[in-house]
Amino acid sequence: MSESIYLVECATAEQQAAVDELVKQFLLSDDKLASIIKEFRRRMEEGLAADGRVLKMIPSYVSERPTGSETGSYFAIDLGGTNLRVLRVTLDGKGGVKTEQQKFMLTEEAKTRTLFDFIAQSVETFLDDRNLRPTGQQPAISMGFTFSYPVQQTSINSGILVQWTKGLNVPGCVGRDVVRLLQDALLRLGLRVKVAALVNDTVGTLLSAAYTDPSSQMGIIFGTGTNAAYYEDISSVAKWKGTNPASGEMVLNMEWGAFDSDEFAFLPFTPHDIKLDRKSINPRKQAYEKMISGMYLGEIARNIVLWLADQRLLFDGRSSDILNSMWSIDTSYLSSAVTDDSPALSEIQQIIEKTLNVSNSTMADRRIFKIISVLVGERAARLSSVGVVATLTKRPELLDMPINIGIDGSMYEHFPDFERILAEAVSRFIPEPQFRNIRFSLAKDGSGVGAAIIAMLATKKDI
Structure with a gap:
């Protein structure tokens, strides 16, 4: 300037x-x-x-890189401060991505009392509206869960809530595993959906970029x-106490x-x-x-x-x-x-x-x-x-x-x-x-x- x-x-x-x-x-x-x-x-x-x-x-427990050649449709829940998105993501095997999504505005009751039941009901609506709900011998759907609130992640699909921020304050959740809370809510609706990954939004952004461009x-x-x-090179993470991943790398959420x-x-x-x-x-x-x-x-x-x-x-x-x-x-x-x-x-x-x-x-x-x-x-x-x-x-x-x-x-x-x-x-x-x-x-x-x-x-x- x-x-x-x-x-x-x-x-x-x-x-x-x-x-x-x-x-x-x-x-x-x-x-x-x-x-x-x-x-x-x-x-x-x-x-x-x-x-x-x-x-x-914070170690994210994500240690692999997508190649861009993966194909198929996969699902995700993205929880924000004011709304929730449920997504179906289709990978074309050439680094290309097609998304279908539905937004659900968080009600005041969801923000203060019934959050995980609200999320489960939103997943049910998304699947039923598109006739995607698994029935009979069909395998359970695997979903990623973007949860951008402070958690102490303990595995790829578990994390203990440290505190609520961004306008959410649901009693009885701090100190508990948010994936377990969501999984229980999905089970209450009889939904065969497995929460396969708990993801911070920046980790999700990195992996999304990595599918399109493996040099990410x-x-x-x-x-x-x-x-x-x-x-990060896992050998540089001195505080890491788990088994070193085969890739030798780990995605870290820097905060x-x-x-x-x-x-x-x-x-x-x-x-x-x-x-x-x-x-x-x-x-x-x-x-x-x-x-x-x-x-x-x-x-x-x-x-x-x-x-x-x-x-x-x-x-x-x-x-x-x-x-x-x-x-x-x-x-x-x-x-x-x-x-x-x-x-x-x-x-x-x-x-x-x-x-x-x-x-x-x-x-x-x-x-x-x-x-x-x-x-x-x-x-x-x-x-x-x-x-x-x-x-x-x-x-x-x-x-x-x-x-x-x-x-x-x-x-x-x-x-x-x-x-x-x-x-x-x-x-x-x-x-x-x-x-x-x-x-x-x-x-x-x-x-x-x-x-x-x-x-x-x-x-x-x-x-």
Whole structure:
């Protein structure tokens, strides 16, 4: 981004000085990124050595790679915070995938009381509507279960729930095996369905990418939240106490959104980040996620806007009930602002005056709002490179061959320039010719497809 983007025509000297201060806080030098990458690698090593570290590095019990030649139809359940998807995934044997899916909105009763019965009933509806329910001598259907809540995984198809997050709070489940709870609910309906694999969404994203491109090494979600999974050499996982898999590898769920949550010492915290963290429902947790994921970027921008308004450097000090409310600036508003190149910045004017209800914005107000959006988005994309570089350089021997990184999520897919800025930042630390071997690919809806693929692998081979 050229420096001229940060010059505000018609701005007062005080307004320009405040913008310059924001630029200093949010534009990260390569040296700063390098120091964060070094610390990220150190935290990865800690998580590989022992449980209870800030980067959890959780073994997924997935140790195989699909070849792309597998065929057949497989099933998956993908549980989100607001809805549930049941999928039938058909593999064509040439790396191609066809999906048929049905969404079920989670009821309030499901979120607080009857979740596993609700899931079982949804599976029953999906199968019965398509005449797929096994009868007579037909074999049971194997299903993968994408469950993106904190679990202590104990095998490919078992895991103990640590806590509920994302708006779910079903009593009597914490400390119990979620696969067993679901399997019992399926049995109560007389459904011959076996839950063959418990899958984190990033692990699913990786396996979905790996079916399409066997060189896939990482699966990442850059969306409402962020996390990653990758194939690690099992000999590097010092805390692993099980039998070493024949492949010599294990997919690890990194839970990387928690990076630096214990110390707050390495990420580039500004007063606006600290304020967001302090007022969030999970203070001093998910520090990395709060700087780079879609749930939080709009709120960081709102904090900056209010900071400027409080100094009468934006909107002449005016605000509104909407602007004063947490989460009132959605990250999608930043996307719109970044791409508004109209002479009067009319889309930004619409956001400020109609959506946020702050009347009579000036051209300087709109330019500053755009700069805030650019800075928050660019910092997110450059910081996202930290986890990518740290993970890829953990296994440097792989950088001399093609590596695909499957990425899902709204930030990667929709936020303007996110993909380009991320790739550029990675190239600063993994230069040519190795950077040429790295391919970033969109693994859309990868979590559900990957869960079905893992169920297929688990059924065919003890993974």
